[in-house]
Amino acid sequence: MSLKDEIHEQPAVLSKILQSQADPIRRIASALHAQEVHSVLLAARGTSDNAGVYAKYLWGAYNHLPVAMAAPSLFSCYKKLPAFKDTLVVAISQSGESPDIVGVVEEGYRQGAPTLAITNAVDSPLARAAHATIDICAGEEKAVAATKTYTAQLMAIAMLSSALDGDDERWRALEKVPGLVSQTLALDEAVRQRAERYRFMDHCVVLGRGFNYATAFEWALKLKELAYVIADPYSSADFQHGPVAMLERDFPVLAVAPDGAVFDDTLALLTRLREEQRVELLVISDRDEALSLAHTPLKLPAGLPEWLTPVAAIAAAQLFCYHVTRAKGLDTESPRGLRKVTLTH
């Protein structure tokens, strides 16, 4: 399977996790309710860490759970350990192998905290270390750049959020995701044509906020890994506290701006960047007001509530990264200097 195959496999993977993991995830949610968990410590690296950013916003917004991103080096290098109290320890890892991530779960387990692994490898060291495991059901991922495992992680996180608050309407929204991701992937040929424009782009900023802060990070990471573009991700709020100074006329700005609670603020920023700073703008959105500002508009299908837009938005971004990598004549399957599984301590 090539990277492109894996990108297009995503609707099938999302359907599979929805079907096969709904019951296990509901059982995990019941157990967590019984344990009166009040906060989450989350450990992950790379693409999985970006899925963790989504968990931070989603569980914070819908489940009243403050999520702290673990600093694995506190465990592995400093041997100094935060105290776990009423805290769920969650680790997200495709391979389930990185020792520093496994170490966070082991320490949580030792202190008596409930622990959860979200992984593509249910017989991995990580899965063995945790009390409970969500199988993201993505099948083997051959391309070094993660795509289907990222959206499957997002789905697992969204399913757990819905199970924790037991809202049937949210489950019905989840069931629309595979179809809407499939519609998004129909942008493939249009994106291929637009990608030519970015043949010589060597840097950019990537903006997203709220639930799509994660999308900005994952989009930027894919651009770095695949196309060797120096892509700097920012929340559109943080961006105004300093980094906006970098911008000059024609600076490439990529933005994800779907409808929702942060749309108006993001639209105001994009309008200012386009009209005053005259940047080059690519926008992924389901709203015409935002798309009409862009040199390259990538239109998302309508029909997803804001909290699920990150799954469709990253699919559009993956197509963009794939085709820019091809336009640059680079290797989409095995980026230089990377292995599929990175072990850090």
Next chain:
Amino acid sequence: MSLKDEIHEQPAVLSKILQSQADPIRRIASALHAQEVHSVLLAARGTSDNAGVYAKYLWGAYNHLPVAMAAPSLFSCYKKLPAFKDTLVVAISQSGESPDIVGVVEEGYRQGAPTLAITNAVDSPLARAAHATIDICAGEEKAVAATKTYTAQLMAIAMLSSALDGDDERWRALEKVPGLVSQTLALDEAVRQRAERYRFMDHCVVLGRGFNYATAFEWALKLKELAYVIADPYSSADFQHGPVAMLERDFPVLAVAPDGAVFDDTLALLTRLREEQRVELLVISDRDEALSLAHTPLKLPAGLPEWLTPVAAIAAAQLFCYHVTRAKGLDTESPRGLRKVTLTH
């Protein structure tokens, strides 16, 4: 006062906060002990957010306090609020004015959580909203790029950590900081000469880990704000999970690598980047093994324990950013597109 004056004012500011805030900080620590705080929610943006990253590592390592970085948009845009339970809410802000940051403290107060402001403006909306305030005593900061307020924030965070665990040896280490920052600032002329080499650098990555993860972020932010360099900060561990693919021969890599628990791992990475990937390396360190790898070595004075090296390391980095900005003929006092106080919602 110019930016350069403010950089050189830092030893005096650090002495002042040490002297005038020791008693208030010890009282705050006693009150927090009495309230059995088990975790921290921290809200900040821009440079203050980088100080928050230092708090996350320091309080995690020394005070067994897991620190969650707040997602202000959860409060301001989504109106969906995490539950506070045994949680100290900390906001860091030079001006104490940004509405989204004040909003996090107000919500904490409303829910009955203890709240703490770390600010340079003790009569600001933020200070008025919080139960307790640490005055960072930095005096007016005129340059748009924050320097002395950042190191003063680090000092406040380090003093609170030491007060919370009541360790006299750590207080004695704190007292060495102003003198060692002063020694670091004696690099000024040497850095000015070296800065010529970076006249045409338009991008780079900045690496740091553990306590100096914050240094990597703040160094990168100063390069963006002042010198318009696209500077991408990474922990040296996360960097290996994808972004390392961007590197090619002569890619500029800036690293902070003082002695300590993460030194060996960082040294191994820098050795590999230099010898195999042939990158261009600038290193801030007190260890000759790391400095000898660098095209530009910036030597820190010996004598600081690892947890206090971020204060001296960023002083060297500030000199670098200042002189690169001058070498590029840019405005050190008022970067384009920025105001001193940024109000985000």
